[in-house]
Amino acid sequence: KAGVTQTPRYLIKTRGQQVTLSCxxxxxxxxxxxxxxxxxxxxxxxxxxxxxxxxxxxxxxGRFSGRQFSNSRSEMNVSTLELGDSALYLCASSSxxxxxxxxxxxxxxGTRLSVL
Amino acid sequence: xxxxTQPNSMESNEEEPVHLPCNHSTISGTDYIHWYRQLPSQGPxxxxxxxxxxxxxxxxxxxxxxxxxxxxxILHRATLRDAAVYYCILKxxxxxxxxxxxxxxxxxxxxxxxx
Numbered sequence: 001k002a003g004v005t006q007t008p009r010y011l012i013k014t015r016g017q018q019v020t021l022s023c024x025x026x027x028x029x030x031x032x033x034x035x036x037x038x039x040x041x042x043x044x045x046x047x048x049x050x051x052x053x054x055x056x057x058x059x060x061x062g063r064f065s066g067r068q069f070s071n072s073r074s075e076m077n078v079s080t081l082e083l084g085d086s087a088l089y090l091c092a093s094s095s096x097x098x099x100x101x102x103x104x105x106x107x108x109x110g111t112r113l114s115v116l
Numbered sequence: 117x118x119x120x121t122q123p124n125s126m127e128s129n130e131e132e133p134v135h136l137p138c139n140h141s142t143i144s145g146t147d148y149i150h151w152y153r154q155l156p157s158q159g160p161x162x163x164x165x166x167x168x169x170x171x172x173x174x175x176x177x178x179x180x181x182x183x184x185x186x187x188x189x190i191l192h193r194a195t196l197r198d199a200a201v202y203y204c205i206l207k208x209x210x211x212x213x214x215x216x217x218x219x220x221x222x223x224x225x226x227x228x229x230x231x
Contacts, residue, residue: 004159033218043160043203043221056218090159092219102148103207105219107159 002027004108006091012114018079021111025072025093031055032074033105034066037088046089049074078113086115120204125226128194136189136225138204143184146209151178151189152219153200160203160221163189167209199229 005024013019025032033056034046045058049068066076072093078085089112092105121139128134140149151163164171164178166187171178177190191198203224 035219035221042223043219045218045220048218058218092159102165104162104165105152105160107161109157110159 004091004093004106006089006108006111008111009109010112010114012116013081014116015081015083017081018077019081019113020075020077021089021091021113023074023076023091023093023108025074025091026095026106029093029095029106030072031094031103032068032072033092033094034074034076035090035092036060037090037110038084038086043090046076081115083115086113088112120206120222122202122204122222122225124223125228127228127230128191128198130196130229130231131193134191134194134198134227134229136191136202136204136227137186138188139186140204140206141185143206144208145184147206148209149178149180149184149187150205150207150219151176151202152205152221153198153202154224155197155200160219163202165207194227194229196229196231199227201226 007022031050033048035043037043047066048056052068063079068074088110090110092107094103094105150165152160153163154160164176166178166180179188201224203221205219
């Protein structure tokens with residue numbers, strides 16, 4: 001079974017631009033979560049999608065948004081990039097929704113975003 | 117969310133057991149205890165989870181204190197590949213038996229393994 005795939009792996013943007021990152025979950029997984037990892041703040045939760053609906057959201061400004069498609073693939077978008085948005089963005093998928101089964105998250109390798 | 121406390125770093129010798137502690141004194145009766153690890157240049161990886169009883173899987177064992185206020189992740193024979201940051205995370209159990217989606221990561225314990 002293929003793992004979580006994130007594209008692109010590396011990205012360089014300049015301040016003020018916008019960026020879209022993509023995540024393909026493990027086949028059959030309907031939940032996709034996004035995290036930001038920086039040296040200063042560590043791993044922080046951005047948002048979670050399940051069946052195309054945002055179910056949970058972290059404490060990030062509105063410049064960070066996401067969506068999920070009917071095939072469970074997800075994208076996250078950051079508009080008006082700032083230098084502080086430079087980070088590793090991680091996507092995780094899980095088979096959330098099955099009764100009695102614990103929610104285990106499987107992470108991709110991430111997209112490294114550098115904002116210049 | 118209940119908070120966990122872990123040592124910042126630990127060292128181990130290759131092929132020796134490693135005990136990684138985690139304190140979670142404010143844990144509620146419905147919180148799961150999860151462990152994830154992050155190897156260098158990779159995304160986090162699930163290791164093990166438990167609720168009340170000790171748990172074993174192919175990667176590790178999880179020992180949970182009787183009062184559930186602490187737990188210990190046990191790697192039975194550390195290898196160089198086990199060098200990583202280990203995160204102890206509490207997850208709130210919800211109605212249908214699983215837990216809520218997102219993980220709240222702390223700083224974790226950086227494990228170094230010496231050959």
